[in-house]
Amino acid sequence: MPKERGTTVIATNRRARHLYVVLDTVEAGICLVGNEVKSLRLGRASLVDAFAMVDDHEVWLHNLHIAEYAMGSWTNHPTRRTRKLLLHRSQIVRWEVRVRESGLSMVPLSLYFHDGLVKLELALVRGRKTWDRRRALAERDARREVERALSQHVKGRRR
Template sequence: MAQERGRKTIATNRRARHDYSVLDTVEAGLVLVGTEVKSLRLGRVSLVDAFATIDAGEVWLRGLHIAEYALGTWTNHPPLRVRKLLLHRREIDKVEARVRESGLSLVPLSMYFVDGRVKVELGLVRGKKTWDKRNDLATRDAQREVERAFARHAKGQRK
């Protein structure tokens, strides 16, 4: 089988960008078993309830749902098991300091293959208030209206 090249997105956590303000991102590897990788290749993953914790100097991904592989046998994996994330010691220390000092959280933003290896993009996030979410929606709607007006003007339409 030929070696994979490039980046192929498996899943994105659109809900995280709605509920949180992303302050910083970190790319981490993921420790998986064989049937998990096969299930990921089919895109059977949900990042919605997932979050990362730092325990005893190691980073763990909790709440990540990778569906059981349909053709797996007794070797199939449990869908909601805790998975270890692979980061360099300096990165772990830096993230841990920011999480402890300012009450931030670690949330997976996306999952993808890079040259055949599964990577997770973790976001260092702070929760948004309801008015922040409304403000973001209003800004997005206003920007969309401006783009529509420019498009109408470019086509020569009045209204």
């Protein structure tokens, strides 16, 4: 049987980029049990309320929702259990210090298959203020307007 190649996105946390300023990202493995991988292959996951915490020099992911596998039996997993993230010791220590000293948080941005293995893109983030969110939305809208006007101009249409 040929080995899987490439990257397939399972779930993304679009709200995280709106609510937080992303300072650093890292790719982490994730410990899964039972039918969780089968459920992920069907795209049945949600990162909406998920966050990570360092406990005893290990990184744990809380509130990741992986739906129960429909064909599973009594061996199905709890949907929102705490899962261990697999990172290098140096990465864990570096992020643990930054979280403790600076008051930053760890939030997952996306969950995906990379060459057949489930990976999680974990971000070190700082919360945005309300006025900062509004400014980011205004900048994005202004950028869209400029791109729209340029494409109209290139196509020869003028308003």
